[in-house]
Amino acid sequence: MRAATCKGFISPAVFSGVRLDKNENPFDPPPGLIEELRLSLSSLELNRYPDQEAGTLRSAIAMHCGFPAEWISVGNGGDELLLYLVMAFVPYSGCLMTLSPSFSGYDHISRALGVRTRSVSLGFDGSRVFLDEEKFADAISAASPDLILIDRPNNPTGLTISVDLLSRVAGLTKGILAVDEAYVEFGGGSFLSEPEKLPPKVFVLRTFSKAWGLAGLRVGWGVSKPDLRNRIEKIRPPFNVSVFSQEAARVALGYSEWMRARAKRIAFTRDRFIEEANRIPGWRALSGSGNFVTLYSRGPVEPVRTAFDKKGIRVRFPEMGSLSEYPGTWVRIAVGLEEEMNAVLDTIKDLSGRL
Template sequence: MLRDYMLTLDSELGLDKNENPFELPSSPREEMRKLISSIDLNRYPDPLALKLRNKLSARLNYPQECIVVGNGGDEILSMLFTAYVKPGDKVLTTYPCFSEYNRLCRIFGAEQHVLHLGFHENEITLDVEQLLDAVARISPKLILLDNPHNPTGMFLDPAVLLETAKLSPCPFVIDEAYVEFATKSSLDVLDKNIPSNLCILRTLSKAWGLAGLRVGYALCSEDIAMKLLDVKSPFNVNVVSQEIACIMLEYDEWMKSRVYSIRFLRDKFIEEVNELESFHAYPSQGNFVLVRTDIDREYMSTILKEKGIRLNMLELDVNGFTWMRISIGKEDELNYVIQVFRSIVRQPNVEFVIA
């Protein structure tokens, strides 16, 4: 059980952006401090980010020439649209999906086709047969599947996704922004023969705690890498971000320990939520949890605002529930959320004071 105690807050509690709640340790911070004082900021960064790509290649045992670095995962997605999507082209996603997919479809004038996830009592599913049927039926120019899935936390067998990718006529993007929090990744089952249409998207924003630096990367075929490099801006990742990313990749054990803590807190939070009347939390392989409630959305939003909690209130039209995606924070922060939920269920009119 999460401990029951009052959380002291100086500002709003932000659990809406799936950030890593833990600060970086002192050792890399000291390295970063020294780095900043030594960088020649009057010089442009390496346009190909070769040092960082070599670090990633060595760590992941993946060919350096098949790695592309971007200004966050969002820029990699934008590169993919630039390289492969013209106005009127079809793009296949799930519903729901990462909101950036929807935005890029609008910006590039793409025709977005969606596969509706199955929302069941205790799990959320994607019908792979329907995915294969949709690929054959609509002939998309780009397929975007996040795994672990955002915002539901659902996880698909990477082996199944890779087999599906081989049958796709277009770039098949597996967005693994949250994969460090999952039990397996596509790289765990990928052999040396990289499918020519495969693109695995990753980021240092989540598990590595570098959201403010904006560093994402694609692990793809050489064909896709060449196309992405052709369309990217010349100096897309600044020199500070490149160098700090190289520093942090040396702190693999810190990352793994923080991931372990977040997984533990996530699973305990799910247990706590599911003990409450009117709330249900779904299993998750990300650093966030999808929660449904039969409490009115407007009332729920009002209470959360009054209590100083920012969650991602999802606009999902599914089964008449109110849906929330809650980022996993520190123990006291999650405990505070549980207390607020409990106060709504047991004493909806009680005054709940933040110390």
């Protein structure tokens, strides 16, 4: 593939206010996990390269998800596995298919690699975002994509495409279907709920960054049949996940009950926020099953941006792709602590009479 000039991700300087712009977990890891890592650090051979197969971690993930270790891929964050998927399955003259809008990382990867992309537009009726399923099926038939990347739920809209529809898509496409389930622990069901039904041309992506609250480690993982995984392994460099990250992710899997409890609490806060935001005149909070909520207002963006800046609340004004044709303002809010979400509600209440 041909590399292309593109704008990279820019990480802002350290910020001391309320950070709700990156869909991070607002809770610190449990003290027991931190203590286990502290104790294990002295035994890690940091002068040695990591296990290039991540065998111990893959076995632990297999125990966690119920799939064989031979089906598990591990990456330096989910983004790295997405990169390998495009490199492995989209040839020079091939086609990548996504939804519009969707996770910005897909566009970043496709531009960096010079890959031709076909996007299927989502619709908006003023209160909800939707996908025209027949239009989607027609687009697949017309474009014959080599790889379809679907984030579930969709980021930034929160739309969750049904597993039944994705199963249909897997049967329609001649290429690979990659389902990005980075937010699956917060609700919406999973493509991995029935191991025996995973189609041979499907890759399902997971991460330790969201529900597990370990974004700083950069560990992602995925499940696919061995033939598909072997294609990815031909692309992957040998030491892509560090010694410490492999050990930390392995230890974290022992705290799955803590993770599920925190994910449930975040989902509760999300649902309460959506209910409260939809009572505020001039605003619409889109339903979703991730750890974020996207707000829509017909008013201009600059007063909204200014109001959040003055309150010291960092939020995301996402690229909305096909939905940009709807005039107004789109704001994506990561679900934070309850007091942080109340501060967001106060901010949009103050704005409601001025937009």
